[in-house]
Amino acid sequence: MxxxxxxxxxxxxxxxxxxxxxxxxxxxxxxxxxxxxxxxxxxxxxxxxxxxxxxxxxxxxxxxxxxxxxxxxxxxxxxxxxxxxxxxxxxxxxxxxxxxxxxxxxxxxxxxxxxxxxxxxxxxxxxxxxxxxxxxxxxxxxxxxxxxxxxxxxxxxxxxxxxxxxxxxxxxxxxxxxxxxxxxxIDAEADKSLSRRAAPLGSPGDWIRGSDYPPRMSHLGYQGLVHFRLIVDDQGKPKSCHIQQSTRPKDFDDAVCRKVMVRARFEPALDAGGRPVVSYYTNSARFATPVAR
Structure with a gap:
């Protein structure tokens, strides 16, 4: 992750x-x-x-x-x-x-x-x-x-x-x-027996880019840490995005879910028998201004 x-x-x-x-x-x-x-x-x-x-x-x-x-x-x-x-x-x-x-x-x-x-x-x-x-x-x-x-x-x-x-x-x-x-x-017991978890196609680092930093937050020098969860369908596409925890402001939350829903794609999770199933994926995004040297 x-x-x-x-x-x-x-x-x-x-x-x-x-x-x-x-x-x-x-x-x-x-x-x-x-x-x-x-x-x-x-x-x-x-x-x-x-x-x-x-x-x-x-x-x-x-x-x-x-x-x-x-x-x-x-x-x-x-x-x-x-x-x-x-x-x-x-x-x-x-x-x-x-x-x-x-x-x-x-x-x-x-x-x-x-x-x-x-x-x-x-x-x-x-x-x-x-x-x-x-x-x-x-x-x-x-x-x-x-x-x-x-x-x-x-x-x-x-x-x-x-x-x-x-x-x-x-x-x-x-x-x-x-x-x-x-x-x-999600069935908790079935989740424990997955033969493969939902795996990102490509780098998650490409889902949110520097240009996605909310302009108002950048201008004010605000930083943010956003933990998010995706429900991933059996085709590997995110069905929904949920903010699990955030330092706020809400501008950061909105930027994360908006971009991740468009850009994130996965290999779907597989159950114990190797069949694609609905699962979840969690990660975090940190918006940070460069440290002056």
Whole structure:
């Protein structure tokens, strides 16, 4: 799944003295939405509080991460973060988009999908989901072994979120995504036995081009991240486009669906017997202004 981008440091142990360790200050909360499943938990309190949000837009182990709170507030020039779900998984870097919530809290949107555990760090660091194939079914014991999430941002104090075991949280997300498919009119069990998933013909990067950047948004310097879902018919044509989540403004949402519905074509999904069937495809498009140098 190739993430669409439209343009108009060494790891230390979380036991190091400079790390800010934050214990949970809430339970895990799972939100069942029409187009996504959200797992969220707060760590720390007051001006040290950080909220971890993991969104899943389709079945499988990948999640999209957002972090909010003063300890992760960064300068506009910061575009990378180093993550580690410890103690057994290795560290990897990801691109980030800084922002601000309506309540004034700083936010970091981590670019692309990522795995909570069971990843190859070289693959996990990729910005294009096309280079990040879904891994085999991940052993639940790996989720159970997680104890913390370490966050390293250049020129910032290391932050360690003491997540504890994440097996139950992952099970809740998996149950939610099965429910998502039923809401889309897709048989969740049949989906698990597909012999081929809907596969783009050509590069998804060609679906949305620089000239598609909404002029008003480009003029204002606005950036946007749009997660979208297509229902793909048994001939490989998109039947509908749905915005699963977006940073808004709506100009970006409209641009994505309008262009993708015209340009996207697929090899249709095949059921266990090799017959073409209706399925779905999810991806994201990021509208970003070039970073000044």
């Amino acid at each position: 190739a993430g669409l981008v439209i343009l108009a440091a060494a790891m230390t142990s979380p036991d190091a003295e400079e790390a800010l360790r934050l214990a949970p200050s809430s339970n895990w909360h799972v939100n069942y939405a029409d187009d996504s499943c959200r797992l969220a938990r707060a760590f720390g309190t007051g001006d040290k509080e950080v909220t971890l949000v993991l969104d899943r837009f389709r079945p499988g182990p990948k999640v999209h991460m957002t972090l909010t709170g003063q300890p992760i507030e960064v300068r506009d020039g910061i575009r990378r973060i180093t993550l580690r779900f410890g103690p057994n998984d290795p560290a990897f870097e990801k691109g980030v988009t800084p922002g601000m919530l309506g309540n004034g809290k700083a936010a970091l949107v981590v670019g692309g999908g990522l795995w909570i555990t069971g990843y190859d760090p070289a693959v996990a660091a990729g910005e294009s989901d096309a280079a990040q194939p879904e891994p085999p079914v991940i052993d639940p014991a790996l989720y159970a072994a997680i104890r913390f999430l370490e966050l390293r941002i250049s020129s910032k104090q290391t932050v360690v979120l003491e997540t504890g075991a994440m097996a139950a949280a992952e099970q809740a997300l998996a149950a939610c995504t099965d429910d998502l498919l039923r809401g889309w009119g």
